[in-house]
Amino acid sequence: MRFILKIVGLMVVIGMIGYLLFYFNLLPFIGSIYVSPEKTFDNFINALEGNDPNVASQFFVADKQPQWLKTLEIYQKNNLLKPFAIELKGYELDWKKTTQADGSVSFEITLPSGRKSTITFKKQGDLWKIAW
Structure with missing residues (x-):
């Protein structure tokens, strides 16, 4: 059960980071290597x-x-x-x-x-x- 909660927590953190990158328009820079x-x-x-x-x-x-x-x-x-x-x-x-x-x-x-x-x-x- 603890393992599942850790996985869910990790997924929430990753989702929040993705949202912040999208919100602050940083995804084009993360997704592209110049x-x-x-x-x-x-x-x-x-x-x-x-x-x-x-x-x-x-x-x-x-x-x-x-x-x-x-x-x-x-x-x-x-x-x-x-x-x-x-x-x-x-x-x-x-x-x-x-x-x-x-x-x-x-x-x-x-x-x-x-x-x-x-x-x-x-x-x-x-x-x-x-x-x-």
């Missing part, structure tokens, strides 16, 4: 498609997160997150990858205007973050 800049970029696009600026801003390096959160909240108010995601998906088709001396990775993209731009990713711990 093993490459490309994977980070894909997860960022998924967050945009999910219309969630809070989650999307977490894909940026720490010092850029507040700025990007404000920008993405404005995009959300104007229903621009999904169009932004569609635009970003197009960049992956022809971007040129370069590894920098400091270990960061940059992708040169061509904007709709024809102008060139660069998206840089930096590794923070085990996670690749956008430094754009």
Whole structure:
């Protein structure tokens, strides 16, 4: 009987942890391993498609997160997150990858205007973050 109560108690604790992770929007980070800049970029696009600026801003390096959160909240108010995601998906088709001396990775993209731009990713711990 004690064994069953311990198992039930453990299941309740696991359920509560899962609920808290869901409530505080942490599941995308737990479920995804950012093993490459490309994977980070894909997860960022998924967050945009999910219309969630809070989650999307977490894909940026720490010092850029507040700025990007404000920008993405404005995009959300104007229903621009999904169009932004569609635009970003197009960049992956022809971007040129370069590894920098400091270990960061940059992708040169061509904007709709024809102008060139660069998206840089930096590794923070085990996670690749956008430094754009």
